[in-house]
Amino acid sequence: MLKKMKRVPALLLLFAVLLITRCGSNTGAEEPKKVAVIISTLNNPWFVVLAESAAEKARALGYEAKIFDSQNNTALEADHFENALASGYDAILFNPTDADGSVSNVLKAKAADVPVFCMDREVNSTEAATSQILSDSYSGCVAMGKYFVKEMNKKGKYVEILGLVGDNNTWARSKGFHSVVDNYPDLKMVAQQSADFDRNKAMEVLESVLQAHPDIDAVFCGNDAMAMGAYQALVAAGTEDRVKVFGFDGADDVVKSISNGKIAATGMQFPVVMAQTAASYADEYFKGKRDFPQKMPVAVELVKQENVEDYLAGK
Amino acid sequence: MKKRLKYIIAAVVVVLLAYNSVYFEKLSEVKAEAATGKFDAASYAATFWDTKLMPGLNQAVEVNDLMAQLQSDKEAAFKAHSNALGIGNIRYFLIKGEGELSSINENDVTILAMADGEQKPVKIATEFVYGNAVRDALGLVDLNDFSNTMDLNNVSEELNRKIRTEVVPPFRAAAKKGDKVTFIGAIELNKEHLRLDEIEVIPVALEVVKE
Numbered sequence: 001m002l003k004k005m006k007r008v009p010a011l012l013l014l015f016a017v018l019l020i021t022r023c024g025s026n027t028g029a030e031e032p033k034k035v036a037v038i039i040s041t042l043n044n045p046w047f048v049v050l051a052e053s054a055a056e057k058a059r060a061l062g063y064e065a066k067i068f069d070s071q072n073n074t075a076l077e078a079d080h081f082e083n084a085l086a087s088g089y090d091a092i093l094f095n096p097t098d099a100d101g102s103v104s105n106v107l108k109a110k111a112a113d114v115p116v117f118c119m120d121r122e123v124n125s126t127e128a129a130t131s132q133i134l135s136d137s138y139s140g141c142v143a144m145g146k147y148f149v150k151e152m153n154k155k156g157k158y159v160e161i162l163g164l165v166g167d168n169n170t171w172a173r174s175k176g177f178h179s180v181v182d183n184y185p186d187l188k189m190v191a192q193q194s195a196d197f198d199r200n201k202a203m204e205v206l207e208s209v210l211q212a213h214p215d216i217d218a219v220f221c222g223n224d225a226m227a228m229g230a231y232q233a234l235v236a237a238g239t240e241d242r243v244k245v246f247g248f249d250g251a252d253d254v255v256k257s258i259s260n261g262k263i264a265a266t267g268m269q270f271p272v273v274m275a276q277t278a279a280s281y282a283d284e285y286f287k288g289k290r291d292f293p294q295k296m297p298v299a300v301e302l303v304k305q306e307n308v309e310d311y312l313a314g315k
Numbered sequence: 316m317k318k319r320l321k322y323i324i325a326a327v328v329v330v331l332l333a334y335n336s337v338y339f340e341k342l343s344e345v346k347a348e349a350a351t352g353k354f355d356a357a358s359y360a361a362t363f364w365d366t367k368l369m370p371g372l373n374q375a376v377e378v379n380d381l382m383a384q385l386q387s388d389k390e391a392a393f394k395a396h397s398n399a400l401g402i403g404n405i406r407y408f409l410i411k412g413e414g415e416l417s418s419i420n421e422n423d424v425t426i427l428a429m430a431d432g433e434q435k436p437v438k439i440a441t442e443f444v445y446g447n448a449v450r451d452a453l454g455l456v457d458l459n460d461f462s463n464t465m466d467l468n469n470v471s472e473e474l475n476r477k478i479r480t481e482v483v484p485p486f487r488a489a490a491k492k493g494d495k496v497t498f499i500g501a502i503e504l505n506k507e508h509l510r511l512d513e514i515e516v517i518p519v520a521l522e523v524v525k526e
Contacts, residue, residue, distance in 0.1 A: 139447055270403065294462040311508075
């Protein structure tokens with residue numbers, strides 16, 4: 001009897017251990033993996049769309065997702081990476097603040113075996129991120145350059161307004177455009193200046209250029225905000241009907257301006273496609289895939305007078 | 316005396332250090348050395364042209380067949396015949412056809428296929444040969460072979476340059492309105508916003524048929 005009594009607690013103990021182990025393994029299997037969405041800035045609606053689309057897609061795939069705003073500050077971005085790694089996030093969907101400055105943050109995640117998928121902006125390293133999903137700005141601007149030359153009948157004077165000079169997209173767009181336009185010697189670039197992707201700065205830059213070159217025929221801008229600023233400067237100078245303005249991004253106001261003849265063309269980018277692809281890649285990574293392309297281009301579409309109907313809101 | 320020796324030794328050490336810290340090399344040699352590790356887009360494009368594109372030309376789909384397929388089942392036609400390196404709506408096809416040269420314009424030529432009287436003229440670009448159509452149409456370039464996007468862009472650039480300088484000029488020099496012409500080339504179509512009236516062929520092979 002005494003022997004039997006001794007056996008009961010031992011069996012109970014064994015049962016309790018089995019129960020705890022089972023509970024533990026159940027919790028591990030049911031707890032969703034966590035995805036951090038770290039975005040350069042949420043001060044610009046374009047990046048808000050990028051962030052929210054990435055988080056929504058991650059949630060739709062069954063993961064927990066949280067958005068971190070780096071406020072265009074690489075130091076704050078570094079804090080977000082440290083917090084994400086310390087809090088046990090399993091993947092990072094990342095829009096960097098700085099192509100060079102953000103590399104060390106991505107490397108920290110890599111060292112912690114946390115995959116990083118860059119969206120829209122790249123980091124200047126092919127060894128850091130698991131994959132980088134980027135707008136094919138160069139090819140988009142090749143198409144833009146081709147349209148530009150046709151619209152200009154291969155001759156005329158033009159101004160180029162660049163974005164941030166430290167941003168890779170600025171130069172990818174400029175190089176793509178020039179890879180076509182520079183083959184036409186009668187197209188003369190009379191000024192090339194940066195306006196930091198900013199509408200007001202673009203207006204000021206073009207106002208000052210117009211004082212020296214009032215006879216320009218076209219303005220090519222590295223983004224749509226600057227195209228709108230350039231258009232304002234042309235309106236102030238009374239030359240908006242004669243000078244053609246070309247932008248890049250596919251912003252709603254510029255697409256509308258193309259349809260009513262104010263802007264000549266823009267390159268439509270697809271932030272939702274980039275964000276959703278990054279989230280899907282994270283999902284595939286969790287399921288064991290490892291061979292991702294280092295850089296995955298996302299096609300940019302030329303929006304012009306002839307096809308603007310396809311791109312007006314709701315289409 | 317000892318102090319003097321110390322100073323001399325210190326001076327020798329400083330001179331040695333300074334001598335070993337600064338060296339001169341010819342800029343041309345440094346540049347040549349840096350270039351050896353660089354991707355050579357021109358030779359990649361030349362090899363791609365000879366060993367992949369030319370042998371793959373028999374996969375081109377006949378232009379009228381493709382148009383009919385696109386009109387009857389767009390999804391199936393894109394799935395069967397299009398390729399693209401990136402993600403998105405823009406896809407590329409390799410097509411072929413033959414017909415009568417109906418016009419010779421500044422930037423293009425148009426060809427009317429004789430097989431089908433209702434066929435719209437096919438526009439062949441002879442001036443604006445740019446973009447990724449030729450690189451991507453057969454799906455033979457592997458994105459994973461490239462870590463640098465600029466290398467990929469340069470491959471397109473070199474292929475297009477070859478067409479602009481080697482394919483187009485002899486054709487334009489020989490072709491006359493009314494000639495029978497055969498062509499193989501790449502086209503770009505937008506899957507979401509399909510416009511069959513804007514098709515422009517980037518020619519890979521373009522010949523006047525001697526009868």
